[in-house]
Amino acid sequence: MQRPQTSHDRMRIFSGIQPTGTLHIGNYFGAIRNWVALQDDYDCIYSIVDYHAITAPFKPDKLRRRSHDLALDLLACGIDPERSTIFIQSAIPEHAELCWIFSAITSFGDLSRMTQFKEKSQETDFISAGLFIYPILQAADILLYRAQRVPVGEDQLQHLELSRRIARRFNSRFGDFFPEIEPIVGKGARIMSLANPSRKMSKSDGEAHYIGVMEDARSIHKKIRSAVTDIGPTPAQGMSEGVANLFQILELTGESDLYQEMQAEFVAGTLRYSNLKEIVFQTLMEVLAPIQKQRAQLAAEGQIEKILSAGAEKARVIAKENIRTIRRMVGLAV
Numbered sequence: 001m002q003r004p005q006t007s008h009d010r011m012r013i014f015s016g017i018q019p020t021g022t023l024h025i026g027n028y029f030g031a032i033r034n035w036v037a038l039q040d041d042y043d044c045i046y047s048i049v050d051y052h053a054i055t056a057p058f059k060p061d062k063l064r065r066r067s068h069d070l071a072l073d074l075l076a077c078g079i080d081p082e083r084s085t086i087f088i089q090s091a092i093p094e095h096a097e098l099c100w101i102f103s104a105i106t107s108f109g110d111l112s113r114m115t116q117f118k119e120k121s122q123e124t125d126f127i128s129a130g131l132f133i134y135p136i137l138q139a140a141d142i143l144l145y146r147a148q149r150v151p152v153g154e155d156q157l158q159h160l161e162l163s164r165r166i167a168r169r170f171n172s173r174f175g176d177f178f179p180e181i182e183p184i185v186g187k188g189a190r191i192m193s194l195a196n197p198s199r200k201m202s203k204s205d206g207e208a209h210y211i212g213v214m215e216d217a218r219s220i221h222k223k224i225r226s227a228v229t230d231i232g233p234t235p236a237q238g239m240s241e242g243v244a245n246l247f248q249i250l251e252l253t254g255e256s257d258l259y260q261e262m263q264a265e266f267v268a269g270t271l272r273y274s275n276l277k278e279i280v281f282q283t284l285m286e287v288l289a290p291i292q293k294q295r296a297q298l299a300a301e302g303q304i305e306k307i308l309s310a311g312a313e314k315a316r317v318i319a320k321e322n323i324r325t326i327r328r329m330v331g332l333a334v
């Protein structure tokens with residue numbers, strides 16, 4: 001198959017990430033690294049989804065700063081604003097408008113089945129209506145640009161299925177407008193917490209549980225050295241979750257020779273965890289150090305505001321044109 005040449009015959013991708021804290025290596029290996037690779041073959045639109053972030057408790061002064069910081073992080077990781085469109089979601093209020101329109105064709109029953117809502121709503125006292133309709137906003141994000149492919153983690157597949165239902169219902173009620181959406185699930189990288197390897201790596205569990213992409217080497221070293229390796233009774237066969245997690249990180253850094261070597265030592269029963277940890281640390285820093293350097297340079301250049309508003313400008317052109325058509329199809333004011 002020939003590679004498409006222009007943005008017109010490239011398939012469009014949309015994906016989003018919430019500005020809810022520091023980017024960790026689970027985000028990087030599980031999502032962002034795929035986003036970067038996809039830029040070669042697709043017309044990519046990537047959004048920092050602050051409208052989504054406000055559905056959980058947040059502080060206004062932190063929110064805007066985090067959105068900007070995350071934009072710098074994404075660029076440092078290799079998102080290229082020349083080839084892709086990167087912007088902050090709330091710069092395009094059409095996302096919220098389409099969410100409202102979609103809310104009229106989404107059933108309460110479908111929303112009630114969303115497992116992410118069930119989980120998240122157990123973590124807070126105040127359960128916002130926004131948290132409940134979060135998946136509708138996600139559908140609006142994707143469909144506002146009529147994107148066909150959506151790179152996501154496995155945990156988002158249910159939301160994407162709902163997006164597909166919404167698109168189909170719209171098309172059958174108002175006429176064919178939205179394409180079929182297909183998820184692109186990354187290599188299934190699911191990095192676990194260092195301090196509790198039975199849980200997925202997450203910022204909300206606290207400092208000891210994750211490694212930040214921009215974290216300084218000393219602190220990363222310390223966290224890896226104190227990573228849990230064997231918890232509870234040693235399983236009769238196989239590796240403990242913590243050791244498997246360290247191996248997974250090693251594998252993700254792309255050092256397959258070292259990975260094989262360590263695996264062989266494990267099988268032979270000669271592996272020293274302290275040695276494994278040292279190697280994981282060093283190979284991981286080989287991936288992170290250039291990103292951190294790039295991050296510092298981008299921050300010093302001070303162009304992020306400009307880059308984001310140029311990105312929003314590109315997104316706005318598409319969003320405005322599509323929302324106009326949608327309004328007309330639905331019978332709203334034009």
Ligand code: TRP
Nearest residue numbers: 014015016017049138141142150
């Ligand atoms: N809900 C997604 C997550 O938590 C983030 C997101 C928002 C998203 N809008 C999106 C992902 C649109 C893909 C497409 O990871």
